[in-house]
Amino acid sequence: MKRTRTLRGATLVALAAITLTACSGGSGTAAGDGGDAATTYTWWDPYPQHDEGSDWAKRVDACGQEAGVTIERTAYDTTALTNQALLSAQEGTSPDVILIDNPAVSTLADTGMLTTTDDLGLDTSTIDENLLAAGVVDGKTYGVPVGANTLALYYNKAILDAAGVDPTSITDWATLDAALAMVKASGKQAITFAATGTEEGSFQFLPWFWGAGADLRHLDSPEAVQALTLWKSWLDQGYAQQSVISNSQNTTWEEFLTGSFAFAENGTWQVNSAAEAGFETGYIQLPARDGGGAPAPTGGEFITAPVQDDTDRYTTTTKIIDCMTTPEGLVQTANTFAYYIPPTSAGQQQLLSEHPELQTWVQAVNDAKGRTSDDLGTDYPIISEQLWTAVQSALSGAKSPQQALTEAQAAAEAATR
Structure with missing residues (x-):
């Protein structure tokens, strides 16, 4: 197996943190029985909370059956899956299919x-x-979003x-x-x-950063400074509490569910929880x-x-992936995980129906952006760490937004040369 280069240790550690930001969690493993290698295809995913009897496992099995093979599924915790994938590549024991958190794709x-979509003939x-x-x-494109x-x-x-605000x-x-x-x-x-001060901090800051027109290759741009100044102004004016500096996304959500906060920035994965809150909720897009x-x-x-x-296996692998990514299949995934939006217009329209x-x-x-987009690849975790460090410094008052971001840009440039 060809390898272009070895990952730097810091990048792999940072990637492990990224995979915890915006995807389903859980721990443990679930594997099927072994079988003849020619008719058994191996599948790894980050959904250990969905066991062999779950709707998800049945969907995976059904796509194997449609392709004429048996799928042996193993589920890992999200972070463990990335590490296990890298280890399997070193040992020459990679599975046929891996469902992996999107920021990890560029690392693998x-x-x-990884094969490319052209290698597999995927449309x-x-x-x-x-x-x-x-x-x-x-x-080159590696994989397909589900x-x-x-x-x-x-x-x-x-x-x-009560405040007279129309959302x-x-x-x-x-x-x-x-x-x-x-x-x-x-x-x-x-x-x-x-x-x-983790990837979650960068994840929540990026809509304001990108919404100002900033670019992750230029952390100290005037647009980036405007975004960080906005967040700092919310603390200075008492719109947000100083505790946001240590808030995780879970903590933020728990605060919102107390019924004491007008707004909370959070994710699609809280839609069901919001519907079950003890007060009426709604949501709007984060504004640029x-x-x-x-x-x-x-x-x-x-x-x-x-x-x-054995490249002959790719034909069946392609059939399995095609089965999982039909409009109907993508909607099934959305419904299974409650918070996924299909990545195609047809799938989105079917979901909305x-x-x-x-x-x-x-x-x-539709307006969103991948964190490793703009061909950032494995530079993203390094840049992100400098970004969340700058946010922490500015919100705590240790540095001005400009100073914090200027230092972040210098550190990111030095680390990604």
């Missing part, structure tokens, strides 16, 4: 262990380009009504600021978000600085095929 591709023409981009490295989740702004309707009036940063001021004047907590929806980062997995010595209340999320995914 960088080792030379990606119907997949939304902004979602497919997370799997593009040096102009769905996407992203961020939006949840709101507590009772608090907004549909929030279309840019200025109108959001005005709404936060009205909520604070009414005596309620305005907004909560996660600015913790000058209007419209901000590009929020995407979570979600890609279905990939590692390189095999069943769940019209998800229109905001479909639009958010």
Whole structure:
């Protein structure tokens, strides 16, 4: 097996953190029985919470049957899956199919262990380009997204009504600021978000960063400074509490569920929880600085095929992947995991015919962006660490937004040369 280069240790450690940001969790393993190698295809995914009797496992088995083979499925914790995939490539024991968190695709591709969609003859023409981009490295596409989740702004309707805020009036940063001021004047907590010093902090900051027009290759641009200044102003004006500096996304959500906050930045994966809250909720897209929806980062997995010595196996592998990514198959995945938005227009329209209340999320995914897009590849974890470090420094008051981001840019450039 060819390998283009070995990953730097720091990149692999940072990648492990990224995989915990916006995807389903769990621990443990679930494997099928072995069988004849010619008729048994191996499949790894990050869904140990879905055991052999689950709808998900039955879907995987059904696609194997349609392709004329038996699928032996093994499920790992998300982070363990990435590490196990890299180890299998070194040992020459890679499975036929790996469903992997999208930021990890470029890392696996960088080792030379993944086939391209051209190698498999997969048609990606119907997949939304902004979602497919997370799997593009040096102009080649590795894998197909099975769905996407992203961020939006949840709101507590009772608090907004009492403050006289119409959520549909929030279309840019200025109108959001005005709404936060009205909520604070009414005596309620305005907004909560996660600015913790991990990948989750970068994940939550990126919509504001990209929504200002900033670029991850230029962390100290005027647009980037404007985005960080916005977050800092929310703390200075009392719209957000200082505790956001240590908030994880789970902590943020727990705060919102107390009913004390007007707004919370969180993800598609909380849709069911919001519906079950003890108060009426809604959600709007995160606004870009000058209007419209901000590009929020995407979570979600890609279905990939590692390189095999026996290339004749690719024909059946392609059949399995095709089965999993039909419009109906993508909607089944969305319904199975409750928060996935299909990566194709046909799949999205079919999902909306069943769940019209998800229109905001479909639009958010249409406007979203992969964290490793712009061909950042394995540089992304390094840049992201400098970004969340700058956010922490600025929000704590240790440095100005400009100083924090200037230092972050210098550190990122030195580490990615």
